[in-house]
Amino acid sequence: MPGNGLIHKIRRFMNAEERLRTPSPFDHLRRQMNDVLGDGGILKEVIQSGGGPPVPHNASVLMNYSGFLEYSDEPFETTKNLKYPRMMKLGRDVTLAGLELGLLTMKKGEFSRFLFEPQYAYGDMGCPPYIPAAAVVLYEVQIVDFLDSGQVDDFIALSPVEQNEVPLSTLFEVVNTVRSFGNRCFSLSRYDNAKDRYKQAVMLLGNRETQSDAEKEGIKTALLPLFLNLSLTELRLYRPHKALKYSNKALEIDSANTKALYRCGQAYMELQEFESAQDCLISAQAKKPFDTDINSLLRKVALCYKDSLDKEKDLCAKMFRDTRKK
Structure with a gap:
């Protein structure tokens, strides 16, 4: 055993010497x-x-x-x-x-x-x-x-008064960057992080004290995709009530927006409010009659709605039979 230990030390020394000689x-x-x-x-x-x-x-x-x-x-x-x-x-x-x-x-x-x-x-x-x-x-x-994100950090560090003095174009640049962060989080399936980024962007826009009608329209235009993103994110988080809230906010800005109508249809579908889902999707289909996503979901809703009505009829018939037996 002592001999083996000595050999091991010699080999280590030789390896070290070899390393010194070769790169x-x-x-x-x-x-x-x-x-x-x-x-x-x-x-x-x-x-x-x-x-x-x-x-x-x-x-x-x-x-x-x-x-x-x-x-x-x-x-x-x-x-x-x-x-x-x-x-x-x-x-x-x-x-x-x-x-x-x-x-x-x-x-x-x-x-x-x-x-x-x-x-x-x-x-x-x-x-x-x-x-x-x-x-x-x-x-x-x-x-x-x-x-x-440097521009975002600098903007958020400003006081509310200072933020309002920044050109509106700068605010839009900041909001677009924050939204891009949200999109990146969404693509990585980090839906809670995405939601927080989208809500931050909505808050920054909401804090702006607009003066002219043109500024107000610009704010609305910037809010629309954020509400749509929030609606989809809440659907991915299995919160259809909140998804519906943001879809309706989008429709307040653009009542004919097909994405907002489709998101409403998705939310109502999750809530099993099939008639409302059908109404939203039919409105969306009227705008985009050949959209495969809209048509596919509309068929699914129609089947679920029919199944729901059939179950309701069977339940009513059963209740009526039970009443007659009494």
């Missing part, structure tokens, strides 16, 4: 990477190019990433096991200095590798037990999407 995996990577800052602290290799503008400061980024130590095949940190990676805010959710600086060089759809020296990663102390002291780390990052 390490990270050394090989360094040869094909670009120096981001010019000080060698952040090196980057683009594996797959993206498109559009780079990620701006204060953006919220949807990304997949994995962090590796040298000589390790398994990541010490990864989002690959998440079905829906969350949107991360630069300066708040992204806490690794090198990663944040690296993200600012990336574009939507881009996949890149980064090597971070300790001063841009976990420092001289590391992060025991996962990250050793003064460790160089490798991050593989893919940008799925990002939203420039």
Whole structure:
């Protein structure tokens, strides 16, 4: 046994000596990477190019990433096991200095590798037990999407009086960004988060003190898609009463809106108010007679309505028979 221990120590020593003589995996990577800052602290290799503008400061980024130590095949940190990676805010959710600086060089759809020296990663102390002291780390990052949320943050930080003094066009830009956040959450099936974003946008519009009829019409135009989004989100959350409320708000703005009529039909269907559902869907069908979704739901409602009436007739007949027996 002592001999085996000695052999093991000798092998470890020889492996260490061998590593000193041959380039390490990270050394090989360094040869094909670009120096981001010019000080060698952040090196980057683009594996797959993206498109559009780079990620701006204060953006919220949807990304997949994995962090590796040298000589390790398994990541010490990864989002690959998440079905829906969350949107991360630069300066708040992204806490690794090198990663944040690296993200600012990336574009939507881009996949890149980064090597971070300790001063841009976990420092001289590391992060025991996962990250050793003064460790160089490798991050593989893919940008799925990002939203420039800096303008939203600046607007929300204003007082109500200051918000009203901002040009209406700026308010619409802020609302569109908040709605885009909601749409992103919805696409990830995070319906509660989506609902909160849509309601935030509605609140920002509702707080605006409009002066002219043109401004009032602009606010209504901006509110319409938000009410439609809220209606659909509430349906996905199995809350048909609330879905109906937002559909009706949309119809108050545009009484002939087919999406709003269709959403009402869906909500009434869930509430088993088949006659009301049928009325809404027939109105929607009149606007879009060849819409497959409307026609399909209308057929379904008609069948359910007929089945409901048949059951009601059977129940009445049974009650009548029981009465006669008495």
